[in-house]
Amino acid sequence: MNRLISISTYILALLWALPFLGIVFMAFKDSSEQGYSLTFRNFIDAWNAAPFGQYYLNTIIIVIAILSVQLITITLAAYAFARMNFIAKGFTFMLILIQIMIPSDVLIYPNSNTIAQLGIYDTKLATTIPYFISAFGIFLLRQTFKGIPYELEEAAKMEGCSRLQIIRNVYIPLAKPTYLAFGLISVSTQWSNFLWPLIITDSDENRPLTVGLSMFAKASDSGAQWGIVCAGTLFIIFPLLLAFLLFQKQFVSSFMQSGIK
Amino acid sequence: MRRSNVVRENLTAWIFLLPSLIFLVMFTLYPILSTFISSFYKSDLSTIEPIFIGFDNYAIMMKDEVFRKAFINNIWFTIGTVPTSVLLGLLLAILVNRTFVGKVMSRVFFFYPVVIPMVAVSFIWLFFYTPDYGMINSILKLIGFEELNLLGNSGTALLSIIIMVIWKEAGFFMIFYLAALQNIPKDLIEAARIDGASKWRQFRSVIFPLLMPTTLFSIIIATTNAFKTVDQLVVMTQGGPNNASNLLLYYIYENTFRFMDYGRAATVTVIVLMIMVSIAAIQFFAADKKIHYS
Numbered sequence: 163m164n165r166l167i168s169i170s171t172y173i174l175a176l177l178w179a180l181p182f183l184g185i186v187f188m189a190f191k192d193s194s195e196q197g198y199s200l201t202f203r204n205f206i207d208a209w210n211a212a213p214f215g216q217y218y219l220n221t222i223i224i225v226i227a228i229l230s231v232q233l234i235t236i237t238l239a240a241y242a243f244a245r246m247n248f249i250a251k252g253f254t255f256m257l258i259l260i261q262i263m264i265p266s267d268v269l270i271y272p273n274s275n276t277i278a279q280l281g282i283y284d285t286k287l288a289t290t291i292p293y294f295i296s297a298f299g300i301f302l303l304r305q306t307f308k309g310i311p312y313e314l315e316e317a318a319k320m321e322g323c324s325r326l327q328i329i330r331n332v333y334i335p336l337a338k339p340t341y342l343a344f345g346l347i348s349v350s351t352q353w354s355n356f357l358w359p360l361i362i363t364d365s366d367e368n369r370p371l372t373v374g375l376s377m378f379a380k381a382s383d384s385g386a387q388w389g390i391v392c393a394g395t396l397f398i399i400f401p402l403l404l405a406f407l408l409f410q411k412q413f414v415s416s417f418m419q420s421g422i423k
Numbered sequence: 424m425r426r427s428n429v430v431r432e433n434l435t436a437w438i439f440l441l442p443s444l445i446f447l448v449m450f451t452l453y454p455i456l457s458t459f460i461s462s463f464y465k466s467d468l469s470t471i472e473p474i475f476i477g478f479d480n481y482a483i484m485m486k487d488e489v490f491r492k493a494f495i496n497n498i499w500f501t502i503g504t505v506p507t508s509v510l511l512g513l514l515l516a517i518l519v520n521r522t523f524v525g526k527v528m529s530r531v532f533f534f535y536p537v538v539i540p541m542v543a544v545s546f547i548w549l550f551f552y553t554p555d556y557g558m559i560n561s562i563l564k565l566i567g568f569e570e571l572n573l574l575g576n577s578g579t580a581l582l583s584i585i586i587m588v589i590w591k592e593a594g595f596f597m598i599f600y601l602a603a604l605q606n607i608p609k610d611l612i613e614a615a616r617i618d619g620a621s622k623w624r625q626f627r628s629v630i631f632p633l634l635m636p637t638t639l640f641s642i643i644i645a646t647t648n649a650f651k652t653v654d655q656l657v658v659m660t661q662g663g664p665n666n667a668s669n670l671l672l673y674y675i676y677e678n679t680f681r682f683m684d685y686g687r688a689a690t691v692t693v694i695v696l697m698i699m700v701s702i703a704a705i706q707f708f709a710a711d712k713k714i715h716y717s
Contacts, residue, residue, distance in 0.1 A: 164523075171518045172525065175532040178590065181547045182535065184558050188550065235446070238439035248436035258443070261451045263703040265651045268672065268695050271679045271688040272454030272461075292450040295443045325435060354540030356654040361680060372542040376658055379546060388556055395546045399539050406538045410531070414598050417537065 189392040204393035208378075211390065213366050214397055217374035224289055224359075224370055225352045231294045232348055233341070239295075240303035241329050245315065261297035267357055274361055284364040293352065299344050302419060306340040307333055343416040346409070350402060371398045455696060461689035468683045480690040490691065492666045493674040496581055500670060501649040503585035504592065509641045511589060512596025513634070519597070520604045530601075534594040541591070545658035548587040549574070552659075574660050577667035584655055584668055592648065596641045603637040604630070643706045650698055671695050 192201040208214065242248070243255060266273065273292055282288045310333060318328045334341070356372040363369050369377070375398055379391045406413050462480055464473035484490045515533050519526060536544060551558045552573040560570050573583045607630060615625045653673040656662055662669035662677065671691060678688040 164521075167518065167521070168523045168525075171523070171529055174515070174518070175525075175529040178532045178536070178594075181551060181590070185547050185550060235443045239443040242436040242439040246432055246436040246439075248433045251436075254440060254444070257452065258447060260455075261447060264451060264455065264696060264699050265647065266450060267651045268675075268692065268699060269451070269454045269458070270672075271675055271685070271692050272458045273450055274679065275457070276449060276454065291446070295446040297447075300443065350538060354542070356540065356542045357657070357676070360657065361676070372540055372654075375546070376542060379658075388550060391546060392550060395543050398543045402538050402540070403535065406535065407531070413538065414534065417595065418598055418602060 185392040185395055188389050189396050191389055193389045204389040205396075208390045208393040208397070212374060212378040212381075212394070214371070214374065214394070216366055217369055217371045218397075220286070220368060220374075221353060221370040221372075223286060225349050227286065227290045228293045228352050229345060229348050231290075232296050232299055232344075235295045236299035236303050236344070237329060237334065239300045240307055241325075241333060243300065243304045244307035245312075258297045258300055261295070262301070266292050270357060270361055273358075277362055283362065284368055286368055288362045289359045289368065289370070292358065296344075296348065298420065299348070302344055303337060303340055306337045310336050342412065343419050346405075346413060346416040347420045350405075350413075353398075353402060458689045458692045458696070461685065462693045464686055464689075466685040466689075467687075473686075476686075480686045484687065484690050484694075487687075489666055489669065490674065490687075493662075493669040493671050494694075496666075496668065497650065497670045499581060500585060500588075501646055503582070504588045504649055505642055505645040507585075508589045508592040509596050509638065509645055511593040512641060513600045513638075515593060515597040516600030516604055520601055530597075533597055536591040537595045539591075541652060541654040542658055544587065544591050545655040548583075548590075549659050552583055574668075575664055577664050580660050580664060580668040584659065587655065588648075588652075592645060596645070599637050599641055600634065603634050607633050639706075639709060643702060646702055647699070650695060650702075671698075 189204050190200050190202070192199045192203065239258070243251070277283055277288045277291075280288075282291075314332050314336075315328055318332050323331065354372065355370070356376070359368075359370050360373045360376070363373060366374070375394050378394055461473070463475060463477055465476045465479070466473040519530050519533065539547075550556075554560055554570055554572045554575070559573065563570060571579070573579045611629055611633075612625055615629045620628065650670075651672060653670050653676065656668060656670060656673045657676075660668045662673050672695060675688050675691045675695065678684045678691065
């Protein structure tokens with residue numbers, strides 16, 4: 163019985179792996195030869211056919227910019243919600259909750275209007291600005307901050323630390339695992355983001371990898387090019403898969419926390 | 424002295440919240456409001472100044488074939504993806520929640536689609552489905568069957584996309600179930616076993632009820648995903664053929680950026696917003712909040 167379960171698990175796992183193995187197979191296949199011979203040509207051709215270097219750089223800039231701003235906004239807001247008393251606290255928290263309820267993808271129509279009104283269409287600012295706050299991050303960090311003993315804050319206060327110093331010296335160091343979890347989620351979500359940058363960019367200087375790949379694939383829409391498209395797809399996937407294999411445990415636990423996203 | 428402290432604390436707190444609130448208002452709260460208002464106006468390329476038309480946009484939309492098609496497709500898409508990927512997630516979790524050779528490897532294989540961007544997943548499966556060169560068709564040809572244009576056929580396009588989404592999402596629910604399974608006290612199962620409950624009975628009467636919060640929660644996430652992700656349509660079918668795979672959010676996208684029918688884009692956005700709020704309300708009332716928010 164146990165053996166039977168193991169065998170069905172293997173079959174399912176193989177089935178799950180198949181799509182990925184398929185494109186790896188295609189990406190390394192020499193299309194000019196009969197049968198199968200290994201080649202790196204598809205990767206070189208893809209890299210030369212579209213500005214993938216530029217797309218990579220754009221994605222990295224976008225991901226880092228969003229994460230940096232998010233870390234500041236969520237830290238300050240999470241601290242206020244965890245440790246301060248102020249007017250309309252509950253109400254403000256409810257407002258933030260709305261962002262968890264309504265994913266920004268649903269708001270592409272009004273948000274693209276806002277971008278047009280701001281006159282920042284086709285800029286990196288436009289691709290990043292809607293993600294500058296993360297209600298999910300505020301939630302997660304507020305939980306962590308609440309679990310930090312209040313005595314630590316009082317001790318720091320006695321020594322004459324200001325609020326910002328307390329946050330920097332007490333809260334941030336103790337919340338490192340939460341920051342790591344949030345960082346992984348933020349980076350992998352933004353690395354994968356597609357619809358918004360597709361709408362809001364119109365030049366190679368601002369297109370991230372996901373949008374760049376779709377433009378490239380549309381331009382090379384024929385069977386002979388499949389190897390190149392597969393190679394291009396691997397360009398996007400590779401850093402994420404590598405990070406996942408290296409930080410498996412961390413990834414899985416971060417994704418679990420992302421449940422409330 | 425105390426009074427000034429209170430004022431100071433309020434001031435500091437609001438300064439801390441200000442950056443978050445500015446972006447929240449700009450890209451979540453104001454857009455919701457403005458969309459609501461726009462949905463009562465006629466606004467497209469032929470209308471220079473938006474004209475107030477009350478509920479006309481809604482009335483027009485109810486009669487609009489494409490909207491109805493996208494709406495019904497979205498319901499089918501939800502029915503097709505939600506229970507299947509959640510149940511499959513449970514099944515996978517049970518399969519890998521044992522000690523066996525290749526445990527870690529199997530978990531990695533089931534989970535990696537979650538990590539890959541939807542766009543990349545779409546290209547991978549496009550390669551699978553495409554006629555002539557695609558993997559499925561190559562296999563079909565090899566064993567002497569006729570070719571199938573899975574994405575180009577209105578009977579199979581949506582189904583093909585549903586299968587792909589299930590493949591991508593099941594691993595996500597697997598990890599939630601895996602954690603939940605590991606949290607079930609061993610003595611509960613032991614007690615059921617001693618009482619003579621069969622494996623199936625143990626699962627049905629002890630394990631499954633204890634997994635209920637995870638199930639509810641997974642259903643909520645899967646349902647939200649079914650309404651907010653359309654990357655795959657941009658890459659694979661553009662909603663076609665003949666709107667057979669069109670979904671609501673893609674319809675918003677088309678109306679905004681291709682047909683420039685802003686009144687309609689706003690109206691459909693309002694509908695999707697209402698769906699999102701309903702899902703959140705269900706979560707609020709049905710799900711055990713303690714488990715995930717505490």
